[in-house]
Amino acid sequence: MTSTPAAPQGPLVGLFVTCLVDLFRPSVAFAAIKLIEAGGARVEVPRAQTCCGQPAYNSGDRQDAIAIARQVVETFERFDYVVAPSGSCAGMLRVHYPRLLAEDPNFAERAGALAAKSFELTSFLVGVLGLSKVDAAYEESVTYHDSCSSLRELHVREAPRRLLASVEGLSLVELGESEVCCGFGGAFSVKYPDISTAILDAKVRDIIGTGASTVLAGDLGCLMHIAGRLAREHAEIEVRHVAEVLAGMTENPAIAAPRQKR
Amino acid sequence: MGNGRQDFKTDAAHALADTALQKALQNVKRGFVDKRKAARAKLPEFDTLREDARAIKDHTLSHLDLYLETYERKVTESGGSVHYAPTAADARAIILKLCQEAGAKLVTKGKSMVSEEIGLNAHLQAAKIEVVETDLGEYIVQLRGERPSHIIAPVIHLNKETIEADFRRAHHRLPRERRLDQAQYLVAEARKVLREKFLAADVGITGANLLIAETGSSVIVTNEGNGDLTSTLPRMHIVIASIEKIVPTLEDAMIILRLLARSATGQEITTYTTFATGPRHDRDPDGPGAYHVVLLDNGRSEMLGNEFADMLRCIRCGACLNHCPVYGAIGGHAYGSVYPGPMGAVLTPQLQGIDRARDLPHASSFCGRCEAVCPMDIPLPDMMRTWRERDFARGNPPFSERLFLKMWAYAAKRPLLYHALANAIVLFMARRAGASGRLSRLPLATAWTGTRDLPAPQGRTFHSLYARARRKGRP
Numbered sequence: 001m002t003s004t005p006a007a008p009q010g011p012l013v014g015l016f017v018t019c020l021v022d023l024f025r026p027s028v029a030f031a032a033i034k035l036i037e038a039g040g041a042r043v044e045v046p047r048a049q050t051c052c053g054q055p056a057y058n059s060g061d062r063q064d065a066i067a068i069a070r071q072v073v074e075t076f077e078r079f080d081y082v083v084a085p086s087g088s089c090a091g092m093l094r095v096h097y098p099r100l101l102a103e104d105p106n107f108a109e110r111a112g113a114l115a116a117k118s119f120e121l122t123s124f125l126v127g128v129l130g131l132s133k134v135d136a137a138y139e140e141s142v143t144y145h146d147s148c149s150s151l152r153e154l155h156v157r158e159a160p161r162r163l164l165a166s167v168e169g170l171s172l173v174e175l176g177e178s179e180v181c182c183g184f185g186g187a188f189s190v191k192y193p194d195i196s197t198a199i200l201d202a203k204v205r206d207i208i209g210t211g212a213s214t215v216l217a218g219d220l221g222c223l224m225h226i227a228g229r230l231a232r233e234h235a236e237i238e239v240r241h242v243a244e245v246l247a248g249m250t251e252n253p254a255i256a257a258p259r260q261k262r
Numbered sequence: 263m264g265n266g267r268q269d270f271k272t273d274a275a276h277a278l279a280d281t282a283l284q285k286a287l288q289n290v291k292r293g294f295v296d297k298r299k300a301a302r303a304k305l306p307e308f309d310t311l312r313e314d315a316r317a318i319k320d321h322t323l324s325h326l327d328l329y330l331e332t333y334e335r336k337v338t339e340s341g342g343s344v345h346y347a348p349t350a351a352d353a354r355a356i357i358l359k360l361c362q363e364a365g366a367k368l369v370t371k372g373k374s375m376v377s378e379e380i381g382l383n384a385h386l387q388a389a390k391i392e393v394v395e396t397d398l399g400e401y402i403v404q405l406r407g408e409r410p411s412h413i414i415a416p417v418i419h420l421n422k423e424t425i426e427a428d429f430r431r432a433h434h435r436l437p438r439e440r441r442l443d444q445a446q447y448l449v450a451e452a453r454k455v456l457r458e459k460f461l462a463a464d465v466g467i468t469g470a471n472l473l474i475a476e477t478g479s480s481v482i483v484t485n486e487g488n489g490d491l492t493s494t495l496p497r498m499h500i501v502i503a504s505i506e507k508i509v510p511t512l513e514d515a516m517i518i519l520r521l522l523a524r525s526a527t528g529q530e531i532t533t534y535t536t537f538a539t540g541p542r543h544d545r546d547p548d549g550p551g552a553y554h555v556v557l558l559d560n561g562r563s564e565m566l567g568n569e570f571a572d573m574l575r576c577i578r579c580g581a582c583l584n585h586c587p588v589y590g591a592i593g594g595h596a597y598g599s600v601y602p603g604p605m606g607a608v609l610t611p612q613l614q615g616i617d618r619a620r621d622l623p624h625a626s627s628f629c630g631r632c633e634a635v636c637p638m639d640i641p642l643p644d645m646m647r648t649w650r651e652r653d654f655a656r657g658n659p660p661f662s663e664r665l666f667l668k669m670w671a672y673a674a675k676r677p678l679l680y681h682a683l684a685n686a687i688v689l690f691m692a693r694r695a696g697a698s699g700r701l702s703r704l705p706l707a708t709a710w711t712g713t714r715d716l717p718a719p720q721g722r723t724f725h726s727l728y729a730r731a732r733r734k735g736r737p
Contacts, residue, residue: 023688024717026724045728050680056629056671058647059663060654064671071675126515138421181587185627190325190709191663192271197589197713198278199627228714231700239271256717 006189010041014079016072016093016118018086019051020220021241025255028220032085032121033246038247039129041081048075052084052092057100058186064106069097073110081128082118085243086219087150088186093118095153120150121243124157133166136248141171144211144242145203145226147219148181160218160242167245173210177202184225200229207237214238214254216245227256270621273596283593286419287465293415294584297528298635305524311683315521316639318514319506323566329475329508330557336478342553350380353558357382357467357500358389362556364498365390366464372482372489373397373415374469375578376504376558378600379613382467394459396488398452405432411594413601414526419593422448456488466492466550468538470503471577472518473555476511480555483522483532490536499550500536504558506574518577519638519700525579561612569648573608575638580644582632588625597622604642608633612647620658623649634651681725688719695719 002038013036021028033043053068072093084090094115095220127133144164147163164172164176190196203226207215215230215237217223227239237257240256253259277283302308322329334344340380347353361369369391370379383393383404395404399416403409405428410416417425426442429451441447468489470480494500509515523529542549562655565571565676583589583603594602599610599619607622616623623646632642653659659667673680693720697703703711 003662021683022724023684024719024728026720026722029724029728045726047681047726047729048677050674050677053674056667056674058650059659059667060647060650060652061667061671062651062654064484064675068671068674148627148631152630152634179631181627181629181631183587183627185629188625188627190707192274193709193712194275194278195588195591195625196408196627199587200714202587202590224717225714227717228700228710230712231715231717232702252720253699256700256715259697 011041011080013041013081013083013124014076015043016049016052016076016082016084016089017045018084018220020091020224021085021237024224025241027249027252028085028241028243031241031243031249032083033132034247034249035121035125035131035243036083036129037130038134039125039128039131044079046075048126052089054088054092056187057092057096059083062100064075066100069100069111070104070107073097073107073114075102076118077110077114080117081124082114083121083124084118085121085241086192086221087120087147087154087156088215090120091119091149117170120154120156120218122159122246123154123156125246126162126248132162134163134246134248136246137168137170138245138250139212140238140250141173141210141212142214142216142245143173143175143207143210145175145207145215145217145219146178147217147222147224150218156218159234160216163246164216164242170245173212174261175206175210177206180206182222182225184221186221189225196225197229200225204229204233204235212237214240214245216240216242218242223255227254232257266547270596270598270625273598274592274625277592277596282421282424283419286421286594287590290418290584290590293418293656294354294527294580298581298584299528301524301528301530302398304530305500305520308521308524311517311521312637312639315518315642316575317635318509318517319638322508322510322514323506323571323574326505326508326563326566327460329510330505333473333475333478333508336552337540337555338478340478340553341543342478342540342555344555344557347556347558347560348445350558350560353380353556353560354382354385355558357502358386358391360498361386361391361415361465362389364465364552368392368394368459368463369409369465369467370394370396370459370463370492370496371400372466372468372484373400374414374467374502375410375600376502377467378409379504379560380502380558382502394456396456396460396486396492397484398449398486398488401452401456402428405429407732409595409600411602412580412583413578413603413605419595436619460488460491460495463492463496465498465500466494466496467502468493470507471522472509473503473507474510474512474515474537475508477537477539477720479512479537481515481518481519482536482538483534484536485527485529490534493536493538494549496550497657498552498554499541501538501553501555502558503555504560505562522577522579525581525635525637527574529543548641556732565612570612570645571592571603572640573612573645575640576605576609577638578605579637581635581637585631585635587627587629587631604646605640606648607647608642611652616649616653616656617658620649620653623647681723682721688721688723689714690717692721
């Protein structure tokens with residue numbers, strides 16, 4: 001755990017990798033680091049992180065959610081900012097930790113302080129670091145899926161679009177129903193797979209209807225859900241995290257796409 | 263009043279496979295979501311009204327005893343009577359007694375979800391009183407022996423062909439060759455049939471969208487005018503309403519009404535907004551001879567003091583149902599409750615008990631659109647999560663689910679162990695996927711892979727790659 005030498009004067013960002021990115025798509029975290037550094041901040045990745053605790057929290061296991069929340073507060077409170085390449089995990093830190101730890105005299109205030117400096121990646125790049133363009137090219141027509149937590153918990157809508165507009169060659173086609181859930185919902189997707197898939201199918205039809213060749217989002221949960229169904233249906237649409245495109249790191253195969261070369 | 267089954271998953275699966283229902287549910291977007299959006303866009307002060315309405319309700323609920331007293335006094339002064347019903351059974355008994363005292367053979371009803379909640383129709387019918395629903399949608403579900411599938415659009419699950427068949431069956435004395443293939447013919451026929459009932463009814467029962475403390479008035483909003491005929495033509499008008507419908511003043515009522523119609527149907531105001539204050543007075547040209555209000559508690563006063571108090575602000579506009587992806591996928595009947603959708607997922611466990619209704623607050627992706635569109639700013643997902651917490655504390659989730667969660671949490675609280683396990687799992691999955699980039703079947707994950715491929719991990723966890731890159735210099 002060492003700080004990068006990129007911008008020695010910039011604020012120090014603790015990257016909250018998120019469990020899904022750690023497990024399934026490390027390239028998203030590397031892209032996030034590149035983008036944050038391009039914005040003039042330093043990045044550290046504390047190894048004592050695992051997950052934000054949503055699986056426990058949303059299953060009604062409040063005790064474990066609280067224990068994990070305390071651990072995240074302890075691990076990340078020393079940073080100037082905490083950034084996650086996910087609206088869902090950032091929303092957990094920003095909106096839900098203060099509530100979870102409100103009754104804990106040792107943590108209530110600290111949770112509030114952490115919440116105030118925790119951000120979803122694109123909103124941090126635009127809103128805090130003042131980034132208005134990125135150095136990347138992507139010659140594709142793209143549609144963007146707003147994750148529910150980004151959109152409604154964090155009110156992030158413009159930031160990813162603003163940055164995508166600066167990507168050379170990229171054209172954005174909006175979804176017909178950009179406010180509608182993809183049906184993932186964490187454990188919901190496996191507790192009620194039929195309902196989850198029915199909601200997903202409507203989203204997939206919307207995506208296909210745009211004619212875009214790539215679908216992007218800021219949350220890997222939604223992306224894996226969408227990619228999983230597109231792959232099952234043999235639809236030829238690339239699925240990527242928005243950070244990969246913004247960082248110009250699209251050499252890896254898309255989500256659920258076969259490995260070709262290397 | 264149940265549909266007999268309480269298996270949410272089975273009912274949801276049937277709903278998903280029902281092509282007629284799926285087609286009907288498509289109407290929700292055009293009929294409600296788009297219209298609400300347009301109505302909201304035309305009212306710049308919508309958010310201010312929302313804050314005001316929330317404040318009105320919060321204030322009223324924290325002084326509910328005082329406002330109920332004022333309301334009762336005003337109703338009594340206007341010549342009416344107020345009856346308190348702690349439970350659904352009490353409400354049924356009070357209403358039956360009132361009907362019997364009035365010598366009622368025929369009762370007409372305006373649309374009332376509270377009457378559905380207490381199972382009123384069956385109770386009156388068992389006492390040999392004919393009950394006729396006069397809201398067109400409610401009339402149709404009554405003919406079909408169903409319950410409404412939506413709190414403001416009872417027959418959103420049906421198409422007009424089905425309704426035509428229902429009318430031909432129910433109105434079998436009318437000429438067989440008559441046309442019923444368009445909505446206007448169905449409406450005209452229902453109007454003709456119902457007109458006779460309105461004129462012959464002994465007692466009219468309506469719900470109330472609002473009760474106004476300062477005037478002792480009950481307010482109903484309708485688009486068919488059936489509520490007016492139900493409340494004014496019979497000898498007796500009975501209002502059945504739950505206690506949280508109270509607002510202090512007429513002005514407060516206006517603020518809520520402005521939000522209600524827009525949130526419900528996208529209308530600026532409903533076709534009819536009717537205020538009833540007491541029985542017919544000497545100078546009134548018409549109206550009922552007697553006016554009774556039955557105030558139902560049925561768990562509400564318990565909610566006042568628990569984590570679900572915010573739910574008592576609900577004005578039953580249905581916006582949360584209309585914007586819910588789960589409701590949109592399965593419709594209302596699968597919820598097995600009078601109240602479906604997000605508001606039902608919060609309210610039903612309070613009414614039926616969490617053990618009987620445990621699926622409802624779990625069957626949500628927590629997308630939060632319900633809360634975003636709620637005109638009363640009710641934190642529906644948070645309250646669903648509170649039910650999940652109660653459910654978990656009672657040990658209700660299946661053993662396998664609790665075991666998995668406990669094992670996961672054990673590791674998540676121990677980063678070193680977690681990273682080691684994560685590495686092993688990622689390696690296993692990546693090997694299994696090979697070059698395909700996906701897993702079409704994975705043991706222990708069949709609930710996912712039944713309908714979706716699982717994208718394969720890239721090969722190593724981020725933390726192991728990052729540590730390796732650190733050792734070699736920059737990542």
